[in-house]
Amino acid sequence: MASDTFYLRQTPLVVLLPPRARAGVLGWLRANLFSSPFNIGLTAICVILIAWVVPPLLRFLLVNATWSGDRAACLPSADNPHPGACWAFVRVWLSYFVYGFYPIAQRWRVDLFFVALAFGIGWLAWLRAPRRDVAALYFFVVLPVLSLILLCGFPLIGLPGVSTVLWGGVLVTIVVATVGMVCSLPLGILLALARRSQIPVVKWLAVMFIEFVRGVPLITVLFMASVMLPLFVPEQLSPDKLLRALIGVAMFASAYMAEVIRAGLIAIPRGQYEAAQALGLGYWRTTALVVLPQALRVTLPNIVNVFIALFKDTTLVFIVGIFDFLRTIEAARGDPRWTSPIVSITGYAFAALFYFVCCYGMSRYVHGMERRLARRSG
Amino acid sequence: MVQGSTDAADEKARPEVAVEIAGLNKWFGEFHVLRDINLNVARGERIVICGPSGSGKSTLLRCINHLEDWQTGRIVVDGIELNDDPRQIVAVRRDVGMVFQHFNLFPHLTVLENCTLAPIWVRQMPKRDAEAVAMKYLERVRIPEQAEKYPARLSGGQQQRVAIARALCMNPNIMLFDEPTSALDPEMVKEVLDTMVGLASDGITMLVVSHEMGFARQVADRVMFMADGQILEINEPKAFFAHPQHERTRLFLQQILH
Numbered sequence: 004m005a006s007d008t009f010y011l012r013q014t015p016l017v018v019l020l021p022p023r024a025r026a027g028v029l030g031w032l033r034a035n036l037f038s039s040p041f042n043i044g045l046t047a048i049c050v051i052l053i054a055w056v057v058p059p060l061l062r063f064l065l066v067n068a069t070w071s072g073d074r075a076a077c078l079p080s081a082d083n084p085h086p087g088a089c090w091a092f093v094r095v096w097l098s099y100f101v102y103g104f105y106p107i108a109q110r111w112r113v114d115l116f117f118v119a120l121a122f123g124i125g126w127l128a129w130l131r132a133p134r135r136d137v138a139a140l141y142f143f144v145v146l147p148v149l150s151l152i153l154l155c156g157f158p159l160i161g162l163p164g165v166s167t168v169l170w171g172g173v174l175v176t177i178v179v180a181t182v183g184m185v186c187s188l189p190l191g192i193l194l195a196l197a198r199r200s201q202i203p204v205v206k207w208l209a210v211m212f213i214e215f216v217r218g219v220p221l222i223t224v225l226f227m228a229s230v231m232l233p234l235f236v237p238e239q240l241s242p243d244k245l246l247r248a249l250i251g252v253a254m255f256a257s258a259y260m261a262e263v264i265r266a267g268l269i270a271i272p273r274g275q276y277e278a279a280q281a282l283g284l285g286y287w288r289t290t291a292l293v294v295l296p297q298a299l300r301v302t303l304p305n306i307v308n309v310f311i312a313l314f315k316d317t318t319l320v321f322i323v324g325i326f327d328f329l330r331t332i333e334a335a336r337g338d339p340r341w342t343s344p345i346v347s348i349t350g351y352a353f354a355a356l357f358y359f360v361c362c363y364g365m366s367r368y369v370h371g372m373e374r375r376l377a378r379r380s381g
Numbered sequence: 382m383v384q385g386s387t388d389a390a391d392e393k394a395r396p397e398v399a400v401e402i403a404g405l406n407k408w409f410g411e412f413h414v415l416r417d418i419n420l421n422v423a424r425g426e427r428i429v430i431c432g433p434s435g436s437g438k439s440t441l442l443r444c445i446n447h448l449e450d451w452q453t454g455r456i457v458v459d460g461i462e463l464n465d466d467p468r469q470i471v472a473v474r475r476d477v478g479m480v481f482q483h484f485n486l487f488p489h490l491t492v493l494e495n496c497t498l499a500p501i502w503v504r505q506m507p508k509r510d511a512e513a514v515a516m517k518y519l520e521r522v523r524i525p526e527q528a529e530k531y532p533a534r535l536s537g538g539q540q541q542r543v544a545i546a547r548a549l550c551m552n553p554n555i556m557l558f559d560e561p562t563s564a565l566d567p568e569m570v571k572e573v574l575d576t577m578v579g580l581a582s583d584g585i586t587m588l589v590v591s592h593e594m595g596f597a598r599q600v601a602d603r604v605m606f607m608a609d610g611q612i613l614e615i616n617e618p619k620a621f622f623a624h625p626q627h628e629r630t631r632l633f634l635q636q637i638l639h
């Protein structure tokens with residue numbers, strides 16, 4: 004072997020830069036916005052739309068907005084002939100939007116509940132967090148009990164009871180949505196499994212429940228839960244109004260969830276069941292360890308779809324006289340001391356912002372999770 | 382009957398017959414897929430099953446671990462009679478490993494987790510021990526370095542070797558192989574067959590549905606030919622290949638060996 008042959012490189016490799024047009028802002032623009040006549044056209048349309056919508060929106064929401072004062076400050080005046088959003092209204096009413104009529108002296112309990120919930124969600128949602136099994140235990144066992152004690156009260160340890168009639172605003176929206184989501188997943192899974200069961204009774208019960216609940220609007224379910232239940236159960240025994248609504252929402256969400264999950268179950272090939280059975284795994288272990296993890300992953304986008312729909316559907320509980328977030332805004336904007344078109348628009352804009360932030364947050368989070376999952380099985 | 386003679390000493394407690402099939406009949410609806418099957422497989426014996434497509438080979442194999450039900454006849458595996466009692470079925474399945482044509486690995490679990498799932502949940506083995514056993518068998522099939530990967534990242538041959546390791550982790554006495562190499566590209570067939578030849582030399586009882594006649598010659602104690610749900614012919618490989626008794630066997634072998 005000649006002595007000038009080496010197996011290891013002796014000189015560093017010349018670094019080749021990517022061709023100029025593909026790198027940097029210009030390259031990105033060219034690749035994404037101006038790659039074809041069709042794309043150029045689309046880009047132009049989008050630019051026009053943005054120019055049309057965004058400046059007036061910003062002007063209304065920020066530039067011309069009124070940040071403090073009372074109703075009069077929000078009305079057109081000499082130095083502000085086209086007033087924008089009346090954030091002063093939101094500021095004054097904010098605590099009502101968040102807590103409803105929850106007694107002021109006890110609102111720290113609601114705050115604590117929000118913190119405990121956010122902590123649980125953060126722990127569960129952070130995929131690389133330590134001890135996520137403990138997180139699940141916390142979220143599904145500790146948190147519900149803690150929340151119940153905190154929010155409803157527990158006189159024995161010095162927390163006076165607070166009737167759910169006084170609850171309102173974001174508190175109610177979050178409670179209804181969380182209970183709905185947390186119940187709908189396990190119930191939906193059970194219903195979906197039941198619907199695929201070999202046992203006819205189980206199967207037909209599941210089919211009947213799912214088809215019945217899906218076949219009527221949520222409003223009807225809520226109405227039945229709140230109006231018809233007292234007809235059969237004596238008034239003293241009939242459960243709390245909020246609880247009835249919670250049951251209605253949970254039932255409704257479960258029925259939808261069941262169908263979403265069933266679609267995921269159908270997508271699992273027979274070979275997976277057979278491999279698990281051949282290894283000696285029984286029905287429940289096959290389901291829990293092999294089938295469900297895969298089915299849930301396939302259906303993740305649809306599950307979140309149900310969650311988002313549910314989150315927005317919680318606004319319907321107002322129909323049975325519960326003051327959720329949107330209803331508190333409705334009530335506040337009707338207050339004679341404030342009522343004006345600008346105030347109404349501001350209230351709705353605020354509500355839209357709240358719902359959008361929550362739903363978009365869920366959507367983004369799951370999008371990230373999907374990408375993570377895709378990377379591993381690519 | 383030819384016997385796999387290696388380490389029979391520690392197997393004394395178990396019955397000499399690993400699998401006993403008597404008068405087995407099975408129908409799919411109107412279709413008579415298995416007709417009066419009688420077969421005794423001795424402990425440590427290796428049987429290769431061949432036959433035309435649709436002859437019921439897979440179905441027969443799947444009856445042995447009760448993935449398929451049947452109408453008449455009896456199957457006794459390792460002294461356990463298979464009936465509708467779920468406990469008996471699980472007992473048999475713990476004892477019988479199966480390798481499928483399409484691997485059927487669990488795509489959401491890593492290779493290592495695929496191998497430890499059943500030992501942990503069926504045998505209640507501590508995780509640490511299960512992982513040690515799994516690594517032992519992954520080394521055995523020569524892919525320990527893939528343990529942390531997901532199955533989708535492996536080649537077909539590697540996946541099938543993982544499937545073999547996964548079955549071995551349950552420490553089965555009997556292994557069923559349903560066309561383990563027929564979904565593989567030709568260059569991967571050999572690595573899987575080599576793994577199986579290695580197993581054969583351990584004296585594990587094997588029933589292999591395969592058309593790899595070289596493999597059959599090398600390791601089989603008996604070769605069995607099925608057609609139309611019947612066992613047409615079963616014989617030692619030498620005799621089977623040299624003097625097939627049945628006209629259909631002859632034709633089939635001609636086709637398969639060109």
Ligand SMILES: Nc1ncnc2c1ncn2[C@@H]1O[C@H](COP(=O)(O)OP(=O)(O)OP(=O)(O)O)[C@@H](O)[C@H]1O
Nearest residue numbers: 409410412414432433434435436437438439440441
């Ligand atoms: N679940 C089922 N329902 C109805 N018929 C079936 C079912 N499974 C298999 N069959 C039929 O039973 C017959 C035997 O099938 P089997 O899979 O045992 O054949 P095989 O010998 O393994 O064939 P191959 O070499 O193609 O795998 C085939 O005709 C098949 O169509």
Ligand SMILES: [Mg+2]
Nearest residue numbers: 438439440560
């Ligand atoms: Mg087959």
